[in-house]
Amino acid sequence: MIHTVAETGRGRPTMNDVAAAAGVALKTVSRVVNEERGVNEATAERVRQAIALLGYRRNDGARVLRRGRTASIGLVIEDVADPFYSLLSRAVEDVALGNGSLVFTGSSGEDSLRERELVLAFCARRVDGLIIVPAGDDHGYLVPELAAGIRAVFADRPAGPGLDVDTVLCDNTGGARAGTAHLAAHGHRRIAFLGDNPAIFTAEERLRGYREALASAGLAYDAALVAMGTPQQERLHADLARLLALPDPPTALFTGNGRTTVTALRALEALDARPTAAGGIAIVGFDDFELADMLSPAVTVVAQDPANLGRTAAELLFRRLSGETGPAERLRLPTRLIARGSGELPPP
Amino acid sequence: MIHTVAETGRGRPTMNDVAAAAGVALKTVSRVVNEERGVNEATAERVRQAIALLGYRRNDGARVLRRGRTASIGLVIEDVADPFYSLLSRAVEDVALGNGSLVFTGSSGEDSLRERELVLAFCARRVDGLIIVPAGDDHGYLVPELAAGIRAVFADRPAGPGLDVDTVLCDNTGGARAGTAHLAAHGHRRIAFLGDNPAIFTAEERLRGYREALASAGLAYDAALVAMGTPQQERLHADLARLLALPDPPTALFTGNGRTTVTALRALEALDARPTAAGGIAIVGFDDFELADMLSPAVTVVAQDPANLGRTAAELLFRRLSGETGPAERLRLPTRLIARGSGELPPP
DNA sequence: GGCGCGGCTGACAACGTTGTCAGGTCTCAC
């Protein structure tokens, strides 16, 4: 039988309230809530009724305090609004949910200070683990956290020096090499490179791949054909205007990430120099993007698989959380060249 | 002076450990950590040194248990990987961070059961508030949570019946009306409608707008010109093939959301019926999308502002959390028609 | 009748923090 209970007014009911309502001890409620065996079915039913009556829900914060594990992880990326990271996020979420874990998400906005704040805030909430796409390259602040048992996996970019931690990267150099070589194989000898800020690990690796491909093709590296920086419309417009005005202008363009590719296409349009099916400057871009196949010409890309990146990192994290030991892993995920037209245009 | 302390081995240092190391009482450490005034500067400095030495970080879980507020909110959307929701997410994140709050994110995948699980899991963590893009239309499970003081704001779609809660919606009907009227104004009399599953609130509202615009233009509603369902490639391909094979086929197409627009464009391409600058079926799509302006012809859209939606919902939530009372608000955000070419093609 | 055992229940401490309250020391004015 259910005893009515004087509602204490404000605030949520606790196990104590449920216990009082059901006429049992606190601990019995705990057992029912956690579906432990050894509770008489009639008693359990009375407790369940009291729970429903009061709208009780277990306070996981208190539970965590008692047990240690929070069943939550933190994900720090550059920007959820960027398709690359949103695909990565979704994959991380799915793996986490499959492991009974919730996900704190935060965008650093390529600001190492904000990255640090987010990570430490997550650590203060005692997340079990972290997946980090770092913005900065000093992660000393993580040392005490790792020592305290929080596991971290770095994704897309490695941790700063001195941190021996699991890392999942993309084959940036190989991908850029393949993309650049593809252009060279189609007869281009003046290939420009538009990349992100060279302080960013991936941008620098991709530049390296570009240079290696040039060398393999017997082409000289010409600094005048390289422009790097944040992919803003105005900057790219100016860079491309400069490149096209060179006495010996490039006949092909390798762009270092998705945002740069799209922005460059817009800038070329504004400069009246966008490739057409009939011809024009050839383009290969790092990163696939939505509708690349619907432009004319369709855009040839070196595709990464951001979902795979997120999934791999998350699975690695959960393997660690379930006790897997061993030295820090450092994985490289492959890229794939998708020829669609813009990278197969011949030089004039 | 710092006393050395016997490291207890596993686990993180607590305030107690710091207190022992600094030779002060637990409460003094608490005061220093929380930057309360009234602590002698020399003492405080000793405590800070002990904190640094031990790598101490406050356990926010315990703090929350004591204080009641968690400084975290939960965000449930359909899919972070969808650009619409990823823009919304970013806006929510930014507002939350500005209010000193962290964000749990979860994708329901348009599954009402998963929505419920996510929301209740967030509630068990005692988030202060929720922003929900609902997948289902029964939110009875939220009643006890709301009664217990968790604030919720529904975004993009309303809560199920019986729940009187803050809601931020888009002007779906008005937008669809404007888009359809735009096509009619350009001379089209056979306008097809491709929408999402009509069980989804926004899809149904947009269909209504489409019908209203037809009526205003003196055009008859023809069920044969309407196809609704999940925007999968095969389904849309079949629907469009059927439409184009009609004895009196449509000369224009209104598509009910971003995913549908993009998928329909691909299907038209496969059917060799994609519009060109020279002519073809006219298209207006609900939702703007990246590169809509770079296709040929560029795609005319009825644009929502997902970031604005997220920001508005989050700001409303935080106003509630900071004590604003009053009846539940129900906001409607405007849409904007952006003419780019595909919607201005004349009928043949 | 006594003993052991399985099944069920409850009392109590502990998790790491903060709010409350009390106490101690010092300074200053009377």
Next chain:
DNA sequence: GTGAGACCTGACAACGTTGTCAGCCGCGCC
């Protein structure tokens, strides 16, 4: 010399849960 007040510090309970341990009851067996 004493009281008032400012300043600093600490003891203790409480937040809501779970782990540990002990106890009760009824049963079957010696």
